Amino acid sequence: MTDVMTSYGARAGTAAELWRNAGTDRPPYQSPGWYHAAGWTHRKHLLDAVDSKGRHAVLPVWRADPDGHYYHHPATLLMGHREGPFTDGPAQELVRAAAALRRPALLTTSPYGYRGGALHGTGAGRADSGTLRDLARAFLAHARATGTQLALSHYLFDEDDGAWLEALGELPGALPVVLGADAVLDIHWDSLREYRRWLGPSRRSVCPRPRDDGAQWHVYEASAPDGQERQEGPDGPDGGLPGQAARLLHGHATRFDPEHPPPQRLFDALVWGQGLRRTLFTVAESARVRSTLVVLHRGDVLYAKFFGTVKPRTDYFPLVYSQLIDYAIRHGFRRIEYGGGSHRAKLLRGARLRPALGVLWAADAGHHAALRPLVSRVTDRKLAHFAALARRWQVQDVPLDRRYERVAHPPAPAVARPYPASSPTTGTTPVSSEADHGLL
Structure with missing residues (x-):
């Protein structure tokens, strides 16, 4: 039996302690220190699921409007001005999808840090899959309780977030989506x-x-x-x-x-x-x-x-x-995580490319129906795009991601709308104009 909480009392200790303890193996972007530095401490809400053995799974969530930072809200992640090659489809379908996305969303991603998985401890204190399923249900319950029509957990990766992705995938109405790719150099x-x-x-x-x-x-x-x-x-x-x-x-x-x-x-x-x-x-x-x-x-x-x-x-x-x-x-x-963007430049220097995954949910059945074909199309096209990049530029000794292996004959990579010449970027990081401008 798992107890799900959204507030903390003496039994659970302070929120900050629980957050730190559950996230010792997670990227620093998901730490209390990062949220504090970004000025997000009072915008986030901590969800916590704990099992009978006292093992916790914790999830910082916060609410975002569609007119915010480009890489936060699903409206820009799916239909922003840089996503044209992956979004293009029937006009009426796009109009319906855009309307469904023009509302606040509950997010798990860290502000400006772009990681969004559950924090569930390490070793003997690691929460099990059942606790993660309860935490995923608490995520949607919190969205409903706050009247938030959309929920998105994104910037997830198979090797780091497999159990959380599985828990999210079991939610009714879950829409799995590929939103970008992340370059990792194994040392x-x-x-x-x-x-x-x-x-x-x-x-x-x-x-x-x-x-x-x-x-x-x-x-x-x-x-x-x-x-x-x-x-x-x-x-x-x-x-x-x-x-x-x-x-x-x-x-x-x-x-x-x-x-x-x-x-x-x-x-x-x-x-x-x-x-x-x-x-x-x-x-x-x-x-x-x-x-x-x-x-x-x-x-x-x-x-x-x-x-x-x-x-x-x-x-x-x-x-x-x-x-x-x-x-x-x-x-x-043992590893450098170079993040998204400038994929060709990173692959040329020995990095591997892994897809950045997410799961989107819409409270309204009509919105869900409007978003489903868009999400499917974006996912297929981005997988094909990144598979083609990896096959073309990744060092031969570096293994291809298993999701790219399923793409049998990827087309030529889509061409993204270029960023301004004065500010080429990698994620939010300016780079030389030689680099391939990324889409994450």
Whole structure:
């Protein structure tokens, strides 16, 4: 018997403690520290399912409007201006689907972090599949109780969220959907030289070393939960190179989504490591940051999140690939999660491509009927698109995702509407114009 709660008393301890304990193996984007840095602490609601042995499964949820950040709401994820090649269909069908999507949605994805699975502990304390099924039902019950017509759990991956995907798939009216793809580089080399040898002569040049142009390359570590381990630059504790990096990162993110960018406070927390373990890379010229990369840690995985630069052709590839891969090897990390977007560039450098999955639900039967053909079409086309990319650009030694193997004869990749030349992106991360612009 599983007890499902949406509030916390003495038996469950504080919400923050339960959240942290259940999510020790989850991406940092789903941590209380990330939600706090993003200013989402008071927008989220915690759902909790606990079994008779006291094992918890926890799910932070929040309500989003359709006119918000591009990668949050199903209206833009399915029918946004970048999704045209995957959405196009009969006009009347699209009109009905668009109308069904123009309403608030209950989401599980982390704000600006793009991960949305259930948090259900590790080892002996890991909640079982029955508890996850109860949590999935609580997710829909909360949507109904709050009058929210749509519910979406997305940015899920087979290898990390298989049990949660199975629980969601059992819900009545569940609409499984593929919304994008995520690039992951598995680290299995003892040195950067070995990695470059593994790439082979035809790809070795795509991971250039930093130019010897007199720039200073800095690495800032923060491992204390409260971000106390700070390194100060020439401008003092409130500025310096990290302070400049925060402003540069925010400026690039704002150009990508000028109407709904992540808040400056998120970048401030990231560069200072406040509540989040991270590594900050900067490239400085005359004591001014010209490029920067912030990477989060969780266990033996690195999460390359934001990049900003005024010299993309000079610094992007040496910093985001050569320097970061060398850092991962030297510090014993087993994986770098590069996220969505710029898929071709990441595949060329040894990453594998895995589909980003979701499950959509509509309370109204008419809305469900209107969305079903759209969801099916988008899923089929995106799987074909990403399967074609993986087959064309993935290193031969890297295994193809099992979902792509089911796509027998993928067509040529769809061409997405390009982002503005002044702000090419990877997810919310600006990149060189060489990169293939992604759709996640």
